[in-house]
Amino acid sequence: MVFLWPSLLWLLCLAPLLVLLYVWLLRRRKQAAVAYSHLALVREALDASRPWRRHVPPLLLWLALVALLLAAARPMAVITLPSRDQTVILAMDVSGSMRATDVQPDRITAAQEAAKAFIAELPRHVKVGIVAFAGSAQLAQLPTQNHEDLVKAIDSFQLQRGTATGNGIMLSLATLFPDAGIDIAALGGRQSMRPRSMDEVLQQDAAKGFKPVEPGSYTSAAIIMLTDGQRTTGVDPLEAAKWAADRGVRVYTVGVGTLQGETIGFEGWSMRVRLDEETLKAIAVRTQAEYFHAATAADLRKVYETLSTRLTVEKRETEVSGLFALAGALLVLMAGGLSLWWFGRVA
Template structure:
């Protein structure tokens, strides 16, 4: 509850003066102030009871005054309605699932680290439609852009190496994601492409796919994953069990930078799991969702009960003074 005119409460400062005046009038020796006419209905009551009833009159008047002041202050009940217009973003996560993603320079390995961080990214994008595509030598869509983020994360967990033939067809992977976004009516459309290698397969050149993204107005963030130099790669030997060998890390950063630049995106390099998480956090901040709020406020006046209560209180005071006691204290 709120008050439209709370300044009227200052009028309550008059009450102490009224109380003081009444007490002064009552105790100045003018005992006639508690005298009763012979026609009073309380003539048969003892004097001390009749004297106590005299005090009800100012109490009723003070109560009425306080209630009238409260009504003047206009108590109100505020009902607020908020309408939100959300301009979401359509995002496709394009993830490299070639066997090189098994390298363990990111913990526990590149693919698992990417899946965990992508899941966190999806959970933070409440108002966006997010889809997932994967690529190696071929590419396919795991889940199209959807607002059902639980489904997207559930499908993300099923991604693994070996789902398609091995290789790195970056152009095909990007084109698959573009195909999912080209007919989208979202104001902003984004592809986040993650790879750990160089394009070595596919019928579509990555730069051609980048030009296609630019023509569609789709922004592409490219991401190279892997340490610089070499990375530990697990090899399962049937005789000696699992062993590790250092493999060269070759990422075509120049090509990835060019794709990002021509589409208005950015290129990132992640050499550790922590850096990969920071990169997705940075993209999360760069691609903010526009939310427009329209607030409607409706006020319901609640002064009527206070006003009516004040009138009743005033009437009781008048009756108590004129009809019951038969004399007016304030006139004596």
């Protein structure tokens, strides 16, 4: 905890002085009671069962003073609050391997249903965008608060060949940062899948005066990438993850399917699909996010429930002087109330 006006903390030196003053007053009161011994006996008889009561109201007043002095110094603390202006990009794998049925009824259907449930649980102020990637990446839905449009975009997925996980990340970043110079049309093409090298991208950033920020420090947006296979084409996902990390964007990765993989057939060809956990974990680590494995539809729903909770709150350094002032006021009221209840006076 830090204080905006730390110089006022010197006033806390008054607190021990008040304790000494209270002890002195008690001794003086005891000496004065000797001259009126008959009154002292009456008071002792009344307070004999609960002698501690006489000290509770002064103690509460002392604590109230400490709280109010701390409030005057304007304390700042990191607390968890509802996020503001949050944008979430769902980058979803629509490659042919999502036909596999090791996740019931199949991977793509389970992913679609979990994504729709995730969107339904989000607060309305959170914008969601959808990127679909296979051999190329396409922006299926611009970030919006309209849940109906998002559901339509998810239901319209068409499975394709190839898995360009890096392109999915890059297109998600291009959606979050439209002025960053990423050629969305080129990324969506099927020819080279990599119109420029990452070195060229970084050189362009340097020419614009861009300075990398702390990974995970951009709290206004996040990317959730769901995939079930290995990258077969396009931008290296680890290079794309570095590009995201330099802008502070967290990329949460979700691996769908069994670790041993499965052989599937489609339009006369067959392939074995295996989850590339190593790369997905590396992407999450590089961007200060997390990796989740979903081997079943139930696992996938739980992953999205967890992400929904984490993405709708954020930790911010906030002034909490009001909380200390409130605590001080409540302590004053408690001290006065107990004094009236026990002794019939405020003293």
